[in-house]
Amino acid sequence: MxxxxxxxxxxIPETSYVKAxxxxxALTLKHMFEPKITIEYPEQRWExxxxxxxxxxxxTKEDGKARCVACGLCPSxxxxxxxxxxxxxxxNGNRYPLVFEIDExxxxxxxxxxxxxxxxxxxxxxxxxNSEYSREGHVYDLERLMAQTHPVSTLWDATxxxxx
Amino acid sequence: VIPIHALLQITDPQAPITGYTTFIVFSIIxxxxxxxxxxxxxxxxxxxxRKISAWIQGRRGPNRVGGRGGWLQPAADGVKNFxxxxxxxxxxxxxxxxMAPALSFIPAMIVWCxxxxxxxxxxxxxxVDLVVTDLPVGFLFILAxxxxxxxxxxxxxxxxxxxxxxxxxLRSSAQMVSYEVALGMSTIPVILLAGNVTMTQIIRxxxxxxxxxxxxxxxxxxxxxxxxxxxNRVPFDLPEAESELVAGYHTEYSAMKFSxxxxxxxxxxxxxxxxxxxxxxxxxxxxxxGWDNAAPFTVLKSILTLGCFLTKxxxxxxxxxxxxxxxxxxxxxxLMSLGWRVMLPAALGYIVLIGTTLLxxxxxxxxxxPMHSFVLLMENICVLLLxxxxxxxxxxxxxxxGRAQQARIVRLRSRSALPAVTDGAGK
Numbered sequence: 001m002x003x004x005x006x007x008x009x010x011x012i013p014e015t016s017y018v019k020a021x022x023x024x025x026a027l028t029l030k031h032m033f034e035p036k037i038t039i040e041y042p043e044q045r046w047e048x049x050x051x052x053x054x055x056x057x058x059x060t061k062e063d064g065k066a067r068c069v070a071c072g073l074c075p076s077x078x079x080x081x082x083x084x085x086x087x088x089x090x091x092n093g094n095r096y097p098l099v100f101e102i103d104e105x106x107x108x109x110x111x112x113x114x115x116x117x118x119x120x121x122x123x124x125x126x127x128x129x130n131s132e133y134s135r136e137g138h139v140y141d142l143e144r145l146m147a148q149t150h151p152v153s154t155l156w157d158a159t160x161x162x163x164x
Numbered sequence: 165v166i167p168i169h170a171l172l173q174i175t176d177p178q179a180p181i182t183g184y185t186t187f188i189v190f191s192i193i194x195x196x197x198x199x200x201x202x203x204x205x206x207x208x209x210x211x212x213x214r215k216i217s218a219w220i221q222g223r224r225g226p227n228r229v230g231g232r233g234g235w236l237q238p239a240a241d242g243v244k245n246f247x248x249x250x251x252x253x254x255x256x257x258x259x260x261x262x263m264a265p266a267l268s269f270i271p272a273m274i275v276w277c278x279x280x281x282x283x284x285x286x287x288x289x290x291x292v293d294l295v296v297t298d299l300p301v302g303f304l305f306i307l308a309x310x311x312x313x314x315x316x317x318x319x320x321x322x323x324x325x326x327x328x329x330x331x332x333x334l335r336s337s338a339q340m341v342s343y344e345v346a347l348g349m350s351t352i353p354v355i356l357l358a359g360n361v362t363m364t365q366i367i368r369x370x371x372x373x374x375x376x377x378x379x380x381x382x383x384x385x386x387x388x389x390x391x392x393x394x395x396n397r398v399p400f401d402l403p404e405a406e407s408e409l410v411a412g413y414h415t416e417y418s419a420m421k422f423s424x425x426x427x428x429x430x431x432x433x434x435x436x437x438x439x440x441x442x443x444x445x446x447x448x449x450x451x452x453x454g455w456d457n458a459a460p461f462t463v464l465k466s467i468l469t470l471g472c473f474l475t476k477x478x479x480x481x482x483x484x485x486x487x488x489x490x491x492x493x494x495x496x497x498x499l500m501s502l503g504w505r506v507m508l509p510a511a512l513g514y515i516v517l518i519g520t521t522l523l524x525x526x527x528x529x530x531x532x533x534p535m536h537s538f539v540l541l542m543e544n545i546c547v548l549l550l551x552x553x554x555x556x557x558x559x560x561x562x563x564x565x566g567r568a569q570q571a572r573i574v575r576l577r578s579r580s581a582l583p584a585v586t587d588g589a590g591k
Binding site: 018021024025027028029031032033034036037038040 | 216218219220221222223224227486487489490491552
C-alpha cells in the first residue's frame with residue numbers, strides 16, 4: 001500500500017535562506033544582551049517548592065524521641081522497598097522502631113511514606129543535596145533521619161489543589 | 165661573529181632599514197612577538213567562544229578560574245590537556261597520525277607572516293614595517309599555503325584507521341577543495357582593483373579610495389562564506405559532524421594532539437579574520453582619515469593602527485563565533501550545491517562584472533577616487549539586491565523537503581545506468 005506523504009507547499013519567503021539567516025543572527029545577537037538566567041549553584045540556591053519531595057526527615061515528640069510507632073505502613077506502601085523497619089515494644093506496650101533505615105539511594109521520592117504515616121512522623125523534605133562517597137552512606141538510620149533540620153514537604157492536597 | 169656595531173648605529177628613524185644584521189634582528193623580534201600574540205590569541209579564543217556561546221544561550225559561561233571573567237580557563241584547559249593520557253589506535257599509521265595535528269596548524273600560522281598589522285614603526289635603527297615579511301607575491305603565497313591546511317585533516321582521517329575519521333577526512337577534502345575555488349576566485353576582483361598582489365599595496369589602495377567591502381561587496385560575501393567552509397566551522401562543519409561521525413577526523417585523537425586540532429581551528433579562524441580585515445576592510449587603515457597613512461610615522465600611529473587592525477580582526481572572529489551558535493549544519497548535498505552551483509558561478513560572474521566596470525571606468529576617464537568608488541558601490545548594491553531578493557528563493561540552499569518536479573525526477577532517473585523506474589512501479 002502506498003503511503004501518502006503530505007507535501008507542504010511553502011510560500012517563497014519561507015524558502016529564503018538569507019532572510020532566515022539574518023533573522024536568526026538578529027535573534028542570537030538580541031539574546032546576547034539579555035539578562036542571564038544561570039543560578040550559580042554553590043553560591044546561589046534554587047528556591048524549592050513547598051511541595052518538593054527530597055531527603056527524608058523523622059519528626060520527634062516533645063521528649064526528643066521519634067514519633068514513629070512502628071506501625072509498618074510506610075514499608076508496606078513504599079514502591080521501591082527502601083524502608084527497613086524492625087518494630088520493638090517497651091514495658092508499657094508502646095511500640096517504637098528498633099531499626100528504622102531509609103535507603104535514599106533506592107528511594108524514588110514519591111512521598112507515599114509521608115502520606116500514609118498516621119503519626120505524622122516520617123516526612124519527605126525540601127532538601128536535595130545528599131551525595132555520598134559510598135552506597136552505604138545513603139542508608140540513613142533513625143538518628144540521622146531525626147537529625148535532619150530542613151523544612152518538610154507539604155504534599156499535594158487533593159482538597160486544596162492550588163496550595164492556597 | 166655578529167657585528168654588534170650595526171645595531172648601535174643610529175640612522176634616520178623614517179628611512180627603511182638597511183643593514184643586514186638589523187634586518188635579521190628585527191625579523192626575529194617580529195617573529196617571536198607575532199607567534200606569541202597569535203598563540204595567546206588562539207588560546208583566548210577558546211574562552212571567547214565559550215563565553216559568547218553562553219551569552220547567546222542565556223548563560224554566563226566559564227567564571228570559576230581566574231575571576232568572574234574566567235580568564236584563566238584557557239590555561240586550565242591547557243594544563244588538563246597536557247596531563248591527559250594520550251591514546252593511540254592500534255592500527256594507526258604512527259608517523260602520519262602524529263604529524264597530522266601539526267600539519268593542520270602550521271599553514272594557518274605561516275600565513276600570518278605576510279599580513280601587515282600596523283603602520284611602519286620608527287626606531288633608532290630605521291623604519292620597521294609592521295609585517296613579518298612583505299613578500300611581493302603576498303597574496304598568492306597566502307592562497308598557496310592556506311590550501312595546505314586540508315592535508316592535516318585528510319591525513320588525520322586516514323591515519324586514524326577509523327571509519328568515522330576517514331569519512332570526516334573525505335568530507336573535508338571535498339569541502340575544502342570545493343570552497344578553495346570560490347575563495348580564490350572571490351579575491352581576483354581585489355587584485356584587479358589593487359593592481360598588485362602585495363598585501364601592503366592592497367591596503368594602500370583601500371586607504372586611498374574606499375574599503376573593498378563597499379567596492380566589492382559580493383566578493384567579500386563569497387570570501388566570508390568560503391572562509392567559514394575553509395575553517396570547518398558551522399554551518400560547514402561536516403568533517404566533524406558529531407551527530408553522524410562521532411567527532412570526524414579527530415575521533416581517535418586525545419590529549420595534546422586533540423588540543424592542537426582545536427588550536428588549529430581557532431588559528432585558522434584568526435587567520436581568515438585577519439585576511440578578511442586586510443583584503444576587504446582596509447587592514448590597519450583607520451577609517452575617515454589619511455593621517456595614519458602618511459609620513460612621518462610615529463609610535464602613536466603604529467599603536468593606533470595596530471589597535472584598528474586588531475579591532476577589525478576581532479570583529480570577524482566574533483562574526484565567526486556568532487554564526488556558529490546561530491546556524492544549523494548544512495546537509496552534504498546543500499554544501500556541494502552551494503559551493504559549485506552558487507558560489508563559483510557568482511564569483512566568476514563577479515570577476516567579469518568588475519573587470520568590465522573597471523575597463524569602462526577607465527575608458528570614460530574616471531580615475532580611482534570618490535566617483536570611481538561610488539559607481540562600484542551602486543553596482544554592488546544592485547547586484548546584492550539581485551542575488552538576495554530575486555535569486556534566493558529556495559535556490560541558494562535547497563530546502564529539506566525538496567522542490568523537485570516530477571518531470572525533473574524522470575529526467576534524472578533516465579540518466580542513471582540502472583533501468584528506469586517509474587513512480588507507479590512500486591505498487
